Amino acid sequence: MPVTELNGHQVHIDDEGFLTQFAEWDEDLGKVLAAQIGIALTEAHWKVIRFLRQDFTTQGVTATARRVQTVGGVPVKEQFVLFPKKPAKKMAYIAGLPKPQGCV
């Protein structure tokens, strides 16, 4: 598991670059991760990121786009606008979570 330095902190990442330790993430790091994939975070983005973080603590897995809509209250259409092309993976990356495993 490689360790890399982001925003002055050493963090663990997997071989694609997703953070692997839940506790190593904070909101400042979220901004850095978002900037790396060309996304400037607005309050609408933060609503999704905070939901994903909170949901992970109770579910133990990353919410899928479907769950972000039905439980998090952010419609799939909006997710595609906020995190273009590959919303589920981009949301997880910025939130410092593993890629979602669910199919739907």
Next chain:
Amino acid sequence: MTTTTAPAPVLVPNFDDDTEADRKLAIICSKGNLDMAYPGLIMANAALGEGVETMIFFTFWGFDMIIKSRMNDLQFSPAGNAAMHLPIGDMHLPQSLAPMPGMTAVATKMLKKQIADLGVPEVPDFLDQIVAAGGHLWACRMSADMNKLTETDLRDDVEGIISAADFIDKTAGAQLLFI
């Protein structure tokens, strides 16, 4: 002994943002049984989530998935399905019992519950999500003519009733999935 190693270089996942979005998927949905409606929808939803342009063509029995009066009432029958198991272990449902009265209703209810338990939406909701994610729905001209149906009988987000030739034309260069 302590060793210090320099941190690995920053690694950013490749989300293919730089490449032209030229990957396309065409899915032909030809079945109207509840269990056979899902594979196409799941693949379509997955493809859209990966940034793949996705077009679905509904034909023959698959037409029921987009007919307003039928789309909420797709059914699953164990008849003719040798892979149908009882909820206990690996026991098969004897095929002689499959056509019994009420069996389709029971099997449909069970399948719907199993799907709902996974957080997977019902077919009409699932198509809503696919359209919201940028998917395109098309209806087959011949199926519409056979069923004497027009666009008013179909979901409002079906983009049109088109011929097979038109669909082939629209999906030039796409990967194709027939279900």
